[in-house]
Amino acid sequence: MQAKEIKYQLKSLIEQASSIEPNLARRLDEINRWVKDIKPGSLTAKPLVLAFLLEVITDSTIWLLIKSLPTEEEQEAKFEQMTPNERYWYSYLFPRWINATDSKFYIWKQKLMAGEFNQIDHDIIKSIAQDIVSREGSFWQRYIADLSMATDLIVSSRNQQPLCIQVTSVCEEFNQQKYQAWQNTLRLWEIERGLFLSYNPGNANFLNQLVNVALYNSDYLSGGKYLKFA
Structure with missing residues (x-):
């Protein structure tokens, strides 16, 4: 996915989430404001930022698909189709991140953008x-x-x-x-x-x-x- 398409996808997901999962919409809007003024060429030159954005788009898309299912039984059935690790992420940890205060988010967004995220291990x-x-x-x-x-x-x-x-x-x-x-x-x-x-x-x-x-x-x-x- 190209940088321009990533920006488009973010905006599209914000619109979808605003009526289904407002807290996700707020989280995605925060991410969108973080990257909206960066030109596509400059964004392409930041592979870790792109990788993070792709993960968030993937996770948000899956989460909204699940949340848009009409009943809890159908949502639970979708979780049951996942691997244990996927299910733990989408049914527990990702929703917690959507809804909780993340005190580290502001700091590591800056580090990712500045290329200071050091993956030593x-x-x-x-x-x-x-x-x-x-x-x-x-x-x-x-x-x-x-x-x-x-x-x-x-x-x-x-x-x-x-x-x-x-x-x-x-x-x-x-x-x-x-x-x-x-x-x-x-x-x-x-x-x-x-x-x-x-x-x-x-x-x-x-x-x-x-x-x-x-x-x-x-x-x-x-x-x-x-x-x-x-």
Whole structure:
């Protein structure tokens, strides 16, 4: 989708949402005001901003399709057709983001636009996701989950219970501080359980260990638990 078409889609979704989901309309209008004065060529030169906009357009389109269904039974049936991670995102986390105050949104919008969003652990997270799929698990990834909800991946395994995970290589000196901030963020968004994975890239087997821990805890970590694994 080209930058010009993305802008058009945003405006179209705002109009649709205004009568179906006013809070989504307000959220999309905020995003539209953020990008409306940027020329298409300049917007195309910002791939992370474009990727975020495409995700928001996709999620908003799906959400409005569900909300426009005439009965709760039909809406629930649509959720049941999704994978566990998709269902968790569209039935719980995305609606929470639409309706709640997101104190981080203003900050990370600026960073995305300025090209200051540093995906330090991008390759590791990608490798974890690929390994999870190779072991018949599944994952879900969204900029909103990452930047607002301290969640790099939502994963599920045999028991199909989505688990929010953050991955970091922060040294031990700052590890506890980041863990506490992560835990506070999950509680703020009422995410019931989470896994904080801290790794040492010098350990040759660290990737296998991270995936083992992620898949096991997606099945067995209790609600109300925010586990730290180093």
